[in-house]
Amino acid sequence: MFRTALRNVFAHKARLLMTVLAVMLGVAFVSGTLVFTSTISNAFQNSSAKGFDGVDVEITPAFHESQGDTLGKPGELTQAQLDTVEKVTGVDSAVGVVKGFTAVADKHGKLVGGGFQSQGANYWGAKDVRYPLVSGSAPHGADEIAIDSETAQRTGYKVGDTVRVSVDGPVLTPRVSGVFRTDDGNVTAGGSLTLFDTATAQKLLGEPGTYHAIDVKAAAGTSQAQLKSALDTALTTKAVDTVTGKKLADDQAQVISRSMSGLKQGLLVFAGIALFVGTFIIANTFTMLVAQRTKELALLRAVGASRRQVTRSVLIEAFVVGAVAGVTGLLAGIGIGAALRSLLGTFGATLPDGPLVVEPSAVVAALAVGVLITMLAAWLPGRRAARIPPVAAMSSLHAQATTKSLVLRNTLGALFTGVGVAVVLWATTLSGSDGQAPMGLGAVVLIIGVFILTPLLSRPLIAAASPVLRIFGVSGKLARQNSVRNPRRTAATASALMIGLTLITGMTVMAGSLQQAIDKMASAALRADYVVSMANGRDLSKDVGEKLAASSDVTASSPLRNAPVRIDGETEYLTGVNGSTIGELTDLKVDNGSFKIGGDQVVVDKDTAERNHWKVGSSFTAHFQDKKAERLTVSGVYDGNEVIQGALMDISTLTPHATDSRDMQVLVKTKGGVSSEAKDRLVKTLGTNPVIQVQSKKDLSDSIAQIFTLMLNMLYGLLAMAVIVAVLGVINTLAMSVFERSQEIGMLRAIGLDRKGIKRMVRLESLVISLFGGVLGIGLGVFFGWAAGELLGTSMPTYELVLPWARMGIFLLLAGLVGVLAALWPARRAARLNMLAAIKAE
Known part of the structure; x- marks a missing residue:
């Protein structure tokens, strides 16, 4: 029977070719996805690990958890702490690190790196092995910066050029003093890194005299664990955390792996769809092959072959087809993985260098998927062929499906379809994520039911x-x-x-x-002509709202300024708005009370009111970041949406309590309404900042x-x-x-x-x-x-x-x-x- 099965495979090569192609495509998608994500993940992990080569221990300020009605915030590292670290036994060098968002514009005024990976940091000087200079010199003073070599290559900037840079305030125009090389993962992913001298970085990105972290390098003969223990002893305060460089690299690798898992799962879903579709083809192919060889199989039964042997012969054919498809699919998948990586490069995505990674799991998955899918799809036709009596098969009495089988199939299909429709309709009555799983289950059941009913x-x-x-x-x-x-x-x-x-x-x-x-x-929801925001989704500096309000083109404006508060021991967010103009800039439906904002009067959206059991006239105490409290009264309840929601209060009441005033957006109404000229004037008012976008509806x-x-x-x-x-x-x-x-x-x-x-x-x-x-x-x-x-x-x-x-x-x-x-x-x-x-x- 084994020889017979192999003979049938070779006898029907042309007929099985399409089946091999269908399985191969699905397998290639699976293996290609695994190869692609493994390759990218490995490249990012290696690049990230290089960034920690000079760091044996990193010291960071500890985050103070909020307690009661007090809001928590991270601490700061001081120069005194840095001086203490430098004197600890086992320390070779210690570098104070300042970092934060810094946007760079190219020569055409466009943002480099999309904003999300645009970072700024401090350059420590000649001892700073993190950023070896390729050309030029270290930055000195507020008028000089150093840029990474990738950004220099993409933009064409060189030493001596003037660059437009934005932190979160006015646009700066420093000179490029040097170009450096870095293995920073953000840069290799297409972002930019801008270095200032330490004093300038502290002023722009943090607080003068403070650091966001301290990177410590161990002296020869001192392990990371020994250095961490010595630093923990020297820094006898709970205000800092110490982490070894190895753990930093491991944690970063886990973060990269988790971020890649979402992409991998998404691609595998589509690979699964392709395989699911391929299963129909395989089953169809083997059904037709078995039907065309019915007399041959009947003869085998007549000369002594058992039902199991007939079924086994069909499964052997499927195994051979699946194995061939699995091997060719794996080879094609490796090519797809390499092609996807190159394709990202053509779309402008910059990826770290690294080898093509083919893990054993990709090989096993390709072969297992190819063989199992094919054998599973061929099992039912093989079993059906084995159950046909030899005499009936030889006389072709088996050709037409019996009435009983048709009734059974249609009944089963109607049952699956009805259940699927019922589950999907029930899921529509649920809310949010509660209905996702039932709807997915109902959709699968419905598709199976329709497939069963398709002949009818x-x-x-x-x-x-x-x-x-x-x-x-x-x-x-x-x-x-x-x-x-x-x-x-x-x-x-x-x-x-x-x-x-x-x-x-x-x-x-x-x-x-x-x-x-x-x-x-x-x-x-909006009556405003324009919405001003940051292109990278970060908060705006409050200077933006002040400049717009002072512009002669602007008739009304209001920032949307978020601030965390504690209400009844729970963290909530209040949004500060200009109470006198917000009515001109928005069109929100008020369900109860009035849309009156000012002093201690606030308006809240319906969801927030229901969650806190508030109604018009309710009062609550808000504890702010400066540890002071205000008694606020609900003057109205409105219908919130994705654009505007939550509790709105007057900005003059909120701002004195906010330790760091920043705006999510600024709503603007202009004299002449929406026009390209008005938009250009607003952009110029804001200094043609590359990271600030002015958008109409x-x-x-x-x-x-x-x-x-x-x-x-x-x-x-x-x-x-x-x-x-x-x-x-x-x-x-x-x-x-x-x-x-x-x-x-x-x-x-x-x-x-x-x-x-x-x-x-x-x-x-x-x-x-x-x-x-x-x-x-x-x-x-x-x-x-x-x-x-x-x-x-x-x-x-x-x-x-x-x-x-x-x-x-x-x-x-x-x-x-x-x-x-x-x-x-x-x-x-x-x-x-x-x-x-x-x-x-x-």
């Missing part, structure tokens, strides 16, 4: 295409009959395409609906749309793998169907149907099957998009379903195109059959 659905849906098919005469009629001749085969082929289109349509519906909901939220909408478009395009690209696998399934089914119907095609040729008619018949059959899968996929996608929207609507009142009719039409056309392209080779093969040889074929 194929007849009426394909029959609906009869009027169109009649236009093509005999070829169209034959195509319709061939499509419904074997409903199970048609269903398995269409289901592969259905799953891909379900996901694509569902995500498109959700993205479009979310986009409109956010647009409505912004336009409904349309700009906000466009930026949100850009994010959704980018995400959708990425998801479309990932789901393209599943669609490619589905195309292979259609090709495979048609090719095997052509082989199965060779005799019939030969007869059609003999009685006068020409080669063009044969080609047209196969193409129309493929088109009908693909459109059938497309209709099911789009229908399910709309349902899932609606259901997910209902779930989101509980936390987003402006959400409403938006059906992207144009895109759904494109998806249906693409499904048809898939059918036409998939039929090219099978149609050509069918047309080229020798009619006499085909008629004599068994």
